[in-house]
Amino acid sequence: MAISPSNSKIEFIGAKVTASQLGGFTDFAGEVDIGDPIETSKIEVSIQTASVYTDQEKLTLHLKTIKAGKEVVTANAEFSIDRQDYGISYAGMRDDLIRDPVVIKLSLKLPRSD
Secondary structure (H helix, E strand, O other), X not given: OEEOOOOOOEEEEEEOOOOEEEEEEOOEEEEEEOOOOHHHOEEEEEEOHHHEEEOOHXXXXXXXXXXXXXXXXXXXXXXXXXXXXXXXOOOEEOOEEOOOEEEEEEXXXXXXXX
């Protein structure tokens, strides 16, 4: 199944003590492959980071996340998923409850090859 802006959204809410910042991405594509069993399913999404938007222009410019130096290209991302959305449901022991949100961090530091 194809993922596109016509059938999906990629949005975020950034929060600080005094306010929240709304934003998202307008250019992305991907694919969902449902596996059997369901735990073998895959979701692949490619996001064009230049399509980031927020409710403040200055913040939008700040969030253009890929940096390309003469020798190194870097990109960083951090996001959270709800494990229950993916059927990962283990309650844990009474004294060791597992929280549903899981933070995923991406940190790339790649040698430039062009």
